[in-house]
Amino acid sequence: MSQDATAGHSPRPAAAAGKEQRVTKQRLAVSAVLDELPDFVSTQELHRILQDRGTSVSLATSYRILQSLADDGLVDALRNADGEAVYRRCAATGHHHHLLCRNCGKAVEVEAPAVEAWAARTAKEHGYTAVEHTVEIYGLCPECTARQAGG
Amino acid sequence: MSQDATAGHSPRPAAAAGKEQRVTKQRLAVSAVLDELPDFVSTQELHRILQDRGTSVSLATSYRILQSLADDGLVDALRNADGEAVYRRCAATGHHHHLLCRNCGKAVEVEAPAVEAWAARTAKEHGYTAVEHTVEIYGLCPECTARQAGG
DNA sequence: TTCACTGCAAATGCTTTGCAGCGCC
DNA sequence: GGCGCTGCAAAGCATTTGCAGTGAA
Numbered sequence: 001m002s003q004d005a006t007a008g009h010s011p012r013p014a015a016a017a018g019k020e021q022r023v024t025k026q027r028l029a030v031s032a033v034l035d036e037l038p039d040f041v042s043t044q045e046l047h048r049i050l051q052d053r054g055t056s057v058s059l060a061t062s063y064r065i066l067q068s069l070a071d072d073g074l075v076d077a078l079r080n081a082d083g084e085a086v087y088r089r090c091a092a093t094g095h096h097h098h099l100l101c102r103n104c105g106k107a108v109e110v111e112a113p114a115v116e117a118w119a120a121r122t123a124k125e126h127g128y129t130a131v132e133h134t135v136e137i138y139g140l141c142p143e144c145t146a147r148q149a150g151g
Numbered sequence: 152m153s154q155d156a157t158a159g160h161s162p163r164p165a166a167a168a169g170k171e172q173r174v175t176k177q178r179l180a181v182s183a184v185l186d187e188l189p190d191f192v193s194t195q196e197l198h199r200i201l202q203d204r205g206t207s208v209s210l211a212t213s214y215r216i217l218q219s220l221a222d223d224g225l226v227d228a229l230r231n232a233d234g235e236a237v238y239r240r241c242a243a244t245g246h247h248h249h250l251l252c253r254n255c256g257k258a259v260e261v262e263a264p265a266v267e268a269w270a271a272r273t274a275k276e277h278g279y280t281a282v283e284h285t286v287e288i289y290g291l292c293p294e295c296t297a298r299q300a301g302g
Numbered sequence: 303t304t305c306a307c308t309g310c311a312a313a314t315g316c317t318t319t320g321c322a323g324c325g326c327c
Numbered sequence: 328g329g330c331g332c333t334g335c336a337a338a339g340c341a342t343t344t345g346c347a348g349t350g351a352a
Contacts, residue, residue: 022325022327024326024332024333027332058334059334060319061332061334063317064333078289079230081230081285083234083316083341108277110273114266114269115266115269119288122263123290127293128252129296131290132288132289133286134287135285135286137273139281140279141279142278171352173350173351173352174352194341195341208308211342211343212308216307233341234317234341235341235342236341
């Protein structure tokens with residue numbers, strides 16, 4: 001269980017060490033994309049988005065910037081089910097979850113106040129702090145359900 | 152969107168497919184180790200333990216066996232903070248979720264009847280069928296919380 | 303006997319790192 | 328002008344896969 005700078009929030013004093021953080025266009029580009037995406041993105045995905053915009057940033061640099069941001073607590077970092085590192089801007093603006101069709105991929109955004117409350121309560125019961133959660137619902141959307149029923 | 156046998160529980164009918172499961176000494180050895188370990192082990196770790204015991208099993212086979220066990224719902228499978236797949240014998244046989252410490256990896260199994268109900272209701276509202284869901288809560292366990300607060 | 307399982311090693315894909323040049327401060 | 332940042336490509340590592348031999352049923 002080696003645990004270094006991988007996931008999440010290490011509340012660390014900002015600007016404690018002597019290393020300063022330079023403002024480069026690559027860093028701004030990454031930050032801008034994160035601002036616009038409400039959900040977690042993998043580094044690979046973010047890199048692809050940057051390419052689409054023309055603000056191409058090297059893949060290695062994308063990794064470095066995201067790690068650096070996570071290290072400073074400016075973004076949330078965790079792993080998705082595939083084991084990829086995923087990041088999200090820390091501000092919890094419009095937290096929501098997804099209802100996904102496992103056949104056509106269609107996604108519906110859903111809110112889950114009950115789940116939020118449950119997660120918070122459960123975590124507190126066990127003494128856990130700095131809590132965060134992921135919830136995904138997989139199923140067949142109406143169209144795909146009909147298609148499968150039909151034949 | 153590859154979400155198959157990765158994290159958590161996919162309630163699937165046991166022994167549904169035509170493939171039978173043969174009882175080999177490798178499979179028994181892996182199963183025996185899992186029985187003795189109360190916590191999550193990575194495949195690499197389990198492989199090392201097997202070597203120490205003399206019941207050496209190939210690394211690739213270890214991967215295959217663990218995946219197969221997880222596929223049959225006989226073990227819990229998820230990812231630790233390093234992105235490694237980790238497995239543990241399923242204490243609770245029923246459907247449940249996890250409360251994970253993002254610092255030390257400690258896991259607590261929790262039940263969430265409210266979440267189950269919410270997921271089912273939400274899916275139905277949107278006309279989704281054959282529903283399944285994943286829920287994970289990440290936070291800092293009491294010990295790690297104290298450690299971080301202290302210094 | 304049959305065919306799933308196993309072991310080996312090469313392949314895959316995400317992530318990290320060394321090094322030289324560039325640009326922010 | 329100094330030094331952190333970037334890009335490139337190769338390295339590193341966990342995990343997967345092809346293939347042929349072995350053993351469970």
